[in-house]
Amino acid sequence: xxxxxxxxxxxxxxxxxxxxxxxxxxxxxxxxxxxxxxxxxxxxxxxxxxxxxxxxxxxxxxxxxxxxxxxxxxxxxxxxxxxxxxxxxxxxxxxxxxxxxxxxxxxxxxxxxxxxxxxxxxxxxxxxxxxxxxxxxxxxxxxxxxxxxxxxxxxxxxxxxxxxxxxxxxxxxxxxxxxxxxxxxxxxxxxxxxxxxxxxxxxxxxxxxxxxxxxxxxxxxxxxxxxxxxxxxxxxxxxxxxxxxxxxxxxxxxxxxxxxxxxxxxxxxxxxxxxxxxxxxxxxxxxxxxxxxxxxxxxxxxxxxxxxxxxxxxxxxxxxxxxxxxxxxxxxxxxxxxxxxxxxxxxxxxxxxxxxxxxxxxxxxxxxxxxxxxxxxxxxxxxxxxxxxxxxxxxxxxxxxxxxxxxxxxxxxxxxxxxxxxxxxxxxxxxxxxxxxxxxxxxxxxxxxxxxxxxxxxxxxxxxxxxxxxxxxxxxxxxxxxxxxxxxxx
Amino acid sequence: xxxxxxxxxxxxxxxxxxxxxxxxxxxxxxxxxxxxxxxxxxxxxxxxxxxxxxxxxxxxxxxxxxxxxxxxxxxxxxxxxxxxxxxxxxxxxxxxxxxxx
Ligand SMILES: Cc1cc2nc3c(=O)[nH]c(=O)nc-3n(C[C@H](O)[C@@H](O)[C@H](O)COP(=O)(O)OP(=O)(O)OC[C@H]3O[C@@H](n4cnc5c(N)ncnc54)[C@H](O)[C@@H]3O)c2cc1C
Ligand code: FES
Numbered sequence: 001x002x003x004x005x006x007x008x009x010x011x012x013x014x015x016x017x018x019x020x021x022x023x024x025x026x027x028x029x030x031x032x033x034x035x036x037x038x039x040x041x042x043x044x045x046x047x048x049x050x051x052x053x054x055x056x057x058x059x060x061x062x063x064x065x066x067x068x069x070x071x072x073x074x075x076x077x078x079x080x081x082x083x084x085x086x087x088x089x090x091x092x093x094x095x096x097x098x099x100x101x102x103x104x105x106x107x108x109x110x111x112x113x114x115x116x117x118x119x120x121x122x123x124x125x126x127x128x129x130x131x132x133x134x135x136x137x138x139x140x141x142x143x144x145x146x147x148x149x150x151x152x153x154x155x156x157x158x159x160x161x162x163x164x165x166x167x168x169x170x171x172x173x174x175x176x177x178x179x180x181x182x183x184x185x186x187x188x189x190x191x192x193x194x195x196x197x198x199x200x201x202x203x204x205x206x207x208x209x210x211x212x213x214x215x216x217x218x219x220x221x222x223x224x225x226x227x228x229x230x231x232x233x234x235x236x237x238x239x240x241x242x243x244x245x246x247x248x249x250x251x252x253x254x255x256x257x258x259x260x261x262x263x264x265x266x267x268x269x270x271x272x273x274x275x276x277x278x279x280x281x282x283x284x285x286x287x288x289x290x291x292x293x294x295x296x297x298x299x300x301x302x303x304x305x306x307x308x309x310x311x312x313x314x315x316x317x318x319x320x321x322x323x324x325x326x327x328x329x330x331x332x333x334x335x336x337x338x339x340x341x342x343x344x345x346x347x348x349x350x351x352x353x354x355x356x357x358x359x360x361x362x363x364x365x366x367x368x369x370x371x372x373x374x375x376x377x378x379x380x381x382x383x384x385x386x387x388x389x390x391x392x393x394x395x396x397x398x399x400x401x402x403x404x405x406x407x408x409x410x411x412x413x414x415x416x417x418x419x420x421x422x423x424x425x426x427x428x429x430x431x432x433x434x435x436x437x438x439x440x441x442x443x444x445x446x447x448x449x450x451x452x453x454x455x456x457x458x459x460x461x462x463x464x465x466x467x468x469x470x471x472x473x474x475x476x477x478x479x480x481x482x483x484x485x486x487x488x489x490x
Numbered sequence: 491x492x493x494x495x496x497x498x499x500x501x502x503x504x505x506x507x508x509x510x511x512x513x514x515x516x517x518x519x520x521x522x523x524x525x526x527x528x529x530x531x532x533x534x535x536x537x538x539x540x541x542x543x544x545x546x547x548x549x550x551x552x553x554x555x556x557x558x559x560x561x562x563x564x565x566x567x568x569x570x571x572x573x574x575x576x577x578x579x580x581x582x583x584x585x586x587x588x589x590x591x
Contacts, residue, residue, distance in 0.1 A: 042548055042567050044516065049547065056516065060496065094548075094567070127549040139529040139542035140491065146546035150492060154514065154521040159493035181495055244540050245529050264491055274549065390544075391551060393536040422535070423551040423562065459554075459562040 012036040015117035020048015021321045022313025023123035025328030027087035033336045037087040042094040050321045051075030053152040067180045097455035098281045112464045119335045126271040126314035130428045132381045135240030144174045144268035157181040165189040166268035168372045172220040187230035193375045200371035207367035269374045279453040281306045287445040290369045301334035326354035380435040389429035391422020403440035409448040426451040504574040520553045520565035533580040554579045
């Protein structure tokens with residue numbers, strides 16, 4: 001396998017965006033079937049979110065592997081098989097544009113290029129669900145997964161007094177990893193709604209049969225509970241307090257309000273698909289009520305409604321790393337069949353085991369999605385002064401005001417308030433803004449719709465665009481990202 | 491706020507707002523700043539309030555900094571390089587002549 005040699009892969013059978021479990025598995029299968037493959041990832045090393053830093057991990061010693069756990073260590077084999085494949089790998093390359101004909105705009109350390117592919121696989125994974133609550137923009141507040149990213153990639157653990165507040169499987173995994181690493185975790189505030197336990201209970205028995213994930217999760221939880229001075233469940237109304245940085249967290253439980261001094265707050269309310277590129281490609285998306293997020297409409301092999309564009313892994317709906325591998329494999333088979341390297345019958349046959357694996361885990365997924373469905377307060381914050389759009393600083397109250405004026409959805413809200421017009425292009429506010437407007441207007445998420453995403457989806461200068469080499473559509477001459485105060489070149 | 495579990499093996503030094511920061515080779519700029527105790531990485535564009543990295547995976551754009559005069563660099567995706575000059579970003583879209591984003 002070759003690390004990026006500029007322009008060698010300017011035309012390939014399959015371009016894969018994302019070197020996480022889904023993208024790596026797809027690259028291994030597709031290159032094994034003789035397809036020319038290029039894998040683009042904005043990270044430095046393969047592995048994606050779950051296996052971030054995995055190639056550097058063995059050199060950090062056995063203790064390090066124990067700290068991160070056996071699920072993490074399993075990524076090593078996948079990454080090795082990818083490295084041994086003929087797929088070309090371009091680390092530190094962000095995909096900022098996706099054209100209907102398979103053209104991709106990519107930006108790397110050596111500037112911007114266009115590459116062309118017969119098929120494109122979007123394997124961009126998930127991001128942590130934004131958790132809009134009072135004080136969440138203060139320095140010292142970040143995602144639990146964000147702190148875990150610092151651990152996996154740079155061996156950093158929180159040194160200050162730290163509180164984890166949230167819900168979902170990642171909460172206890174991260175808490176346990178941090179405690180093993182010697183973090184000063186002063187409180188764990190579990191926000192899983194009590195009512196969810198009742199709803200999920202009937203699904204438990206079948207979910208337990210689908211694998212040992214639940215037992216593992218319960219074990220982590222027991223360990224964390226034992227090691228944490230303040231452990232609370234059924235937590236609501238979390239507020240982060242502070243002037244220029246975090247000073248404390250206050251919260252509510254059945255027993256009244258509590259408060260704990262801290263310097264670092266790690267929030268987590270599950271993860272949601274990173275749909276930016278699939279939306280930019282104008283693939284159809286549906287709102288998934290149970291997972292409370294948008295997901296691209298896909299066939300069983302990952303083909304989206306946009307011609308030539310497939311999606312695999314958590315970017316197509318949250319299913320976890322193991323199923324991301326299966327989905328990546330299926331997508332590669334679909335591409336090989338569509339490009340007539342194998343027959344469709346062969347694709348179905350070779351994909352049977354992956355399809356069965358996905359089916360086997362569906363009971364577990366349903367249980368987890370039911371148990372960890374975020375409370376309404378997370379989806380549509382009730383405090384009027386809570387910031388929804390971090391970039392342009394638009395509050396929930398302002399959104400409710402424009403809803404009362406007849407604003408019909410997040411695209412119109414942009415014009416009213418600039419919500420979603422900042423550099424993150426609605427990644428952080430899109431779901432929340434739609435939920436606030438839906439709630440205020442008594443409509444469903446499907447009715448209010450999602451933000452339209454327009455390339456470029458990454459910051460790029462006019463100079464970089466002007467220097468574009470390779471083939472492909474000429475870029476628009478207009479302002480590149482909506483926040484741009486001017487259109488100067490560098 | 492964060493501490494390193496390992497001693498630096500391949501130290502790399504760069505500047506943040508004129509101050510020298512030493513990081514591990516392979517760290518992102520955001521990781522290096524957080525390990526150095528920096529809490530204020532950019533200013534919010536409307537209120538001017540201090541902000542800091544939130545997602546660490548390129549989604550939130552709270553880590554936007556100016557690197558070697560170029561605005562709108564995502565510190566959580568940019569590896570440190572010896573001698574780079576990093577500055578807090580305090581204007582939407584960067585300095586007036588620093589390019590649209
Ligand atoms: C912060 C975080 C931490 C997580 N940690 C764990 C964990 O410890 N254990 C666990 O079981 N699950 C974890 N998950 C869940 C995660 O979604 C896994 O299920 C798994 O990593 C999903 O695999 P994937 O291949 O679908 O995508 P990912 O692993 O997310 O990989 C997607 C890749 O796409 C790249 N990418 C995204 N957009 C672009 C672009 N525009 N241009 C170029 N590259 C791009 C990213 O850099 C990334 O490497 C985590 C999720 C997050 C968000
Ligand atoms: S910290 Fe979120 S984009 Fe860098």
